[in-house]
Amino acid sequence: MTVSTKPKVAFFDFTGCEGCQLTVIDALQTHADLLSAVEIVQFREAMSERDEDYQIAFIEGSCSRTSDEARLKAIREQAQIVVALGACAHLGGVNALRNWQSSDDVRRYVYGQGGKLYDSHKALPIQAIIRVECFIPGCPIDRNEFVNALKALLQHRLPRLPDYPVCAECKLNENECLFMRGIPCLGSVTRAGCGAICPSFGACCEGCRGLVSDPNIGWLRAVAVEHGLREGGFEAASRLFLSHELMESEGDRHGKH
Ligand code: SF4
Ligand code: SF4
Numbered sequence: 001m002t003v004s005t006k007p008k009v010a011f012f013d014f015t016g017c018e019g020c021q022l023t024v025i026d027a028l029q030t031h032a033d034l035l036s037a038v039e040i041v042q043f044r045e046a047m048s049e050r051d052e053d054y055q056i057a058f059i060e061g062s063c064s065r066t067s068d069e070a071r072l073k074a075i076r077e078q079a080q081i082v083v084a085l086g087a088c089a090h091l092g093g094v095n096a097l098r099n100w101q102s103s104d105d106v107r108r109y110v111y112g113q114g115g116k117l118y119d120s121h122k123a124l125p126i127q128a129i130i131r132v133e134c135f136i137p138g139c140p141i142d143r144n145e146f147v148n149a150l151k152a153l154l155q156h157r158l159p160r161l162p163d164y165p166v167c168a169e170c171k172l173n174e175n176e177c178l179f180m181r182g183i184p185c186l187g188s189v190t191r192a193g194c195g196a197i198c199p200s201f202g203a204c205c206e207g208c209r210g211l212v213s214d215p216n217i218g219w220l221r222a223v224a225v226e227h228g229l230r231e232g233g234f235e236a237a238s239r240l241f242l243s244h245e246l247m248e249s250e251g252d253r254h255g256k257h
């Protein structure tokens, strides 16, 4: 019997739409070199085999149940490297929109009288529960960024991500700033790497790749108001992907953490 010496990789899904896993499947179909460099031992979206012996864990989806927390901790115990895959795992994602309401209200709204049967809680990024070595941002992730991240991990280094704002890429694309049309955009505080795809097609950046390291949110609020956007417009625009981060920074400001 031949024993494989390839790094063992597992993919896990928590609360999310599975779009990031589909992007992984898409990326791997055109990178047979990568497929032959690793042994995928668990990937519910793509295969039925399942092995609990792995070194690299890619985790998609946010943590939104008490049972998720135990599962995440078990993965952390096994894996040497844990990667948050996509905005849900990295930021809490769109799911964290529900965090603005109480769990009781959300359960009642979604499940009616049966709500008490479901143990869902706030949608959290996985790093709120376990240590994470790195993340691949975006909703969904970028296929090339996934490929580059896997290559980096196979070379025993962590993937490097841009830490400058989407505005830089937007300027390189020679776009007119959406603020000039009275449209709020989060590009100045959001991590680049997507090629400013949304503003390049006339849609505002909604922050799906998360904030840069030192975002000047106060300045962005002021610019939004200066361009005639009503107060609160920035908050509304940023809730889609940044609810958890905004709530955390609000908590910090009030000394809750
Ligand atoms: S980050 Fe977006 S594409 Fe990925 S699982 Fe979450 S909702 Fe789906
Ligand atoms: S449209 Fe958005 S990303 Fe582009 S320059 Fe303006 S704020 Fe920045």
Ligand code: SF4
Pocket (backbone or CB within 6 Å): 138, 139, 166, 190, 191, 194, 195, 196, 197, 198, 199, 204, 205, 206, 207, 208, 209, 210
């Ligand atoms: S422009 Fe903003 S919302 Fe659009 S893909 Fe890039 S980071 Fe995400």
